[in-house]
Amino acid sequence: MKLYYSGNSPYARRPRMAIRQFDLMDRVEEVDAAPLAAPDNVLKSYGPGGKVPGLLTDSGAFLCETLVILNYLDEVSGGRLYPAASEQRDFAFQIEGVASLLMEALYYRAHENRREASEQSPGFIANEAGRAARCYDAFEGLVDQFVEPVNMAHLSVVASLGYADWRHPGDEWRTNRPKLTAWFDTMMQQPASAETKPIF
Ligand SMILES: N[C@@H](CCC(=O)N[C@@H](CS)C(=O)NCC(=O)O)C(=O)O
Incomplete structure (x- = not known):
């Protein structure tokens, strides 16, 4: 999996924190997508948003929106991101x-x-x-x-x-x-x- 981020993005920081806190570093490669404003930025080839964070899954789906990505990482981690009870x-x-x-x-x-x-x-x-x-x-x-x-x-x-x-x-x-x-x-x-x- 690849997580597209840019350095100071507060949104992208959240999945970046998740992969560190919940031991997903070996499952997710971080890719710096800056500068986001570049007309040929790779993010635009994956979907209409052109925003970070974006997660390219192992099956080739491109996920946008922080909460969608965190939900996906929760599943990948076996439910470690949120309490079970x-x-x-x-x-x-x-x-x-x-x-x-x-x-x-x-x-x-x-x-x-x-x-x-x-x-x-x-x-x-x-x-x-x-x-x-x-x-x-x-x-x-x-x-x-x-x-x-x-x-x-x-x-x-x-x-x-x-x-x-x-x-x-x-x-x-x-x-x-x-x-x-x-x-x-x-x-x-x-x-x-x-x-x-x-x-x-
Ligand atoms: N609703 C989005 C917001 C993400 C967002 O706005 N990211 C900013 C960086 S902090 C971005 O990619 N901006 C680029 C642009 O607006 O073209 C989410 O929750 O992930």
Whole structure:
């Protein structure tokens, strides 16, 4: 299998963390697909999206969308990415859903921020900033329940918060969120987090 990624992509970071945390390094080869904007980028030959992450399976299917890829890797790993017990599994999916929507809110706000001032929508930026703040608060409220062993939802939270550090330092998500801050610092000591953190 081949996992197409680009260096600082927060979305691609999630399957990259998964293959490290859940011992899939010998099953999945990582391929750096940058620069994504190149007209002849290989991703466009595999499907219409042209985005990372993308997973080329051993049967030749090309999977796009982070959550689809993580679901596939969970199967490949024999169910190691998420808890087996239904209550814990449901909770992990709840957390991962919030991590995903946080990442999306951060991603589109970052793009909006980079547009010419005359093209920006202050309303859009404020709405997405508010959504992100609610996600940070939700995690601060739930982090006591992020118990060992590490699962994919935990890694997705780390990826989203790491992306906030890179693209939205002004959010200062650590302020008044001491439990989330301490948990994040501990998680960053794990190889899956440390080896994939964005460089900026
Ligand atoms: N919904 C997608 C989003 C993936 C995404 O937006 N990836 C960005 C990099 S972080 C990308 O490939 N951008 C290239 C482009 O927009 O052409 C997912 O969950 O995987």
